[in-house]
Amino acid sequence: MERSEDVRNQRLESLGQLAGGVAHDFNNILGVIVNYASFVVEEAESEQPDVRMIAADARQVIRAGERATHLTHQLLAFARREVVRPEVFDLNGFVAGLEDKLRRTVGERVALIIRPGADLPPVECDPGQIEHLLVKLADNARDAMPAGGNLVIDTGCSGDRVRLRVGDSGRGMSADVADRAFEPFFTTKPNGEGIGLGLAMVYGIVTQAGGDVSISSEPGLGTTVTVLLPPASPGSRPAPAGPVRTTGRGETLLVVDDEPGLRDVAGRILSGAGYRVIAAEGGPQALALAARHEGAIDLLLSDVVMPGMLGKDLAERLVTVRPDTRVLYMSGYAQPVLHSEGTLDPGVALLEKPFTADDLLRAVRRRLDL
Numbered sequence: 001m002e003r004s005e006d007v008r009n010q011r012l013e014s015l016g017q018l019a020g021g022v023a024h025d026f027n028n029i030l031g032v033i034v035n036y037a038s039f040v041v042e043e044a045e046s047e048q049p050d051v052r053m054i055a056a057d058a059r060q061v062i063r064a065g066e067r068a069t070h071l072t073h074q075l076l077a078f079a080r081r082e083v084v085r086p087e088v089f090d091l092n093g094f095v096a097g098l099e100d101k102l103r104r105t106v107g108e109r110v111a112l113i114i115r116p117g118a119d120l121p122p123v124e125c126d127p128g129q130i131e132h133l134l135v136k137l138a139d140n141a142r143d144a145m146p147a148g149g150n151l152v153i154d155t156g157c158s159g160d161r162v163r164l165r166v167g168d169s170g171r172g173m174s175a176d177v178a179d180r181a182f183e184p185f186f187t188t189k190p191n192g193e194g195i196g197l198g199l200a201m202v203y204g205i206v207t208q209a210g211g212d213v214s215i216s217s218e219p220g221l222g223t224t225v226t227v228l229l230p231p232a233s234p235g236s237r238p239a240p241a242g243p244v245r246t247t248g249r250g251e252t253l254l255v256v257d258d259e260p261g262l263r264d265v266a267g268r269i270l271s272g273a274g275y276r277v278i279a280a281e282g283g284p285q286a287l288a289l290a291a292r293h294e295g296a297i298d299l300l301l302s303d304v305v306m307p308g309m310l311g312k313d314l315a316e317r318l319v320t321v322r323p324d325t326r327v328l329y330m331s332g333y334a335q336p337v338l339h340s341e342g343t344l345d346p347g348v349a350l351l352e353k354p355f356t357a358d359d360l361l362r363a364v365r366r367r368l369d370l
């Protein structure tokens with residue numbers, strides 16, 4: 001009894017820490033957004049609006065929005081709720097391709113040494129996530145070596161798994177710190193310098209990929225983070241990728257989202273790029289509009305989680321009547337259309353919220369051209 005109470009208290013304690021961390025960071029960002037947006041309105045409604053000032057203030061809103069996006073991605077990665085797009089690739093080649101970026105991350109005082117292991121089997125995971133992981137580890141290494149030092153990245157085989165190791169010669173961690181280092185919002189860095197999501201994100205990425213991650217560290221001697229990844233299964237092959245055109249040729253899109261702001265934004269971006277847009281606030285309205293529409297509906301662009309009818313059910317019903325209509329989901333929380341490993345069905349495409357105009361246009365074009 002004692003024991004389970006202990007575990008529960010600990011769990012509540014860390015949930016409290018997580019909620020507090022999220023609230024704190026989002027409050028700061030919201031403060032920036034609300035204030036700059038009011039400046040924009042004030043200036044736009046003044047006698048002689050200064051358009052440059054409006055643009056500069058609006059840009060602050062965008063920047064804050066981008067920070068929030070980054071934050072939610074880190075949280076989702078930690079929670080293993082991020083959509084992953086696994087690919088089969090060679091880790092050595094991938095790390096070599098990141099060398100310049102990592103060098104810029106650690107700065108000039110740190111020597112970056114890469115030691116690729118021989119005969120490495122390919123891995124199967126999301127390369128974008130492995131890049132985030134390496135950048136986060138390089139960030140931490142740089143912070144641990146303010147006066148410079150070495151950062152060694154090596155790869156090799158460990159049993160039947162692929163090992164990726166990142167070691168630094170920095171200040172290291174005490175056992176207490178190492179114990180808590182993967183906790184979200186745990187940081188020893190002074191105000192504002194660290195938010196404590198780096199290693200939490202690394203942990204989420206590695207475990208979602210079916211791997212393990214561990215830290216070994218000695219105060220004063222340095223830190224080594226070891227990642228073990230499962231090798232790619234023999235039948236897997238690399239996913240094709242290519243550049244795409246992003247404008248429309250008058251195709252008709254049915255855009256469904258219960259959030260009016262987002263529906264309006266998507267509609268404006270898409271009509272501006274040459275698509276015809278029919279907008280609906282939910283499944284029932286979308287089906288009614290589709291029934292009344294005489295021409296083709298080339299694509300359904302739908303939110304995943306909506307009150308009344310889920311995006312998945314809407315898509316199924318619409319495609320039954322209009323088999324040529326393609327489907328693209330947009331969601332910030334895609335769990336309902338994902339498999340437990342975080343992957344999508346082959347026929348399903350998903351655009352993650354929040355998205356930029358460019359993200360949206362690319363995703364729509366790719367779905368139409370497939």
Ligand SMILES: Nc1ncnc2c1ncn2[C@@H]1O[C@H](COP(=O)(O)OP(=O)(O)O)[C@@H](O)[C@H]1O
Nearest residue numbers: 140144172181187188194195196197198199223
């Ligand atoms: N390479 C490292 N060397 C020494 N300490 C580290 C290293 N990486 C992480 N830590 C410790 O773990 C804590 C959590 O790291 P992280 O999750 O990346 O958050 P943040 O960097 O924002 O503090 C850091 O504040 C630091 O105390």
Ligand SMILES: [Mg+2]
Nearest residue numbers: 139140198199
């Ligand atoms: Mg960090």
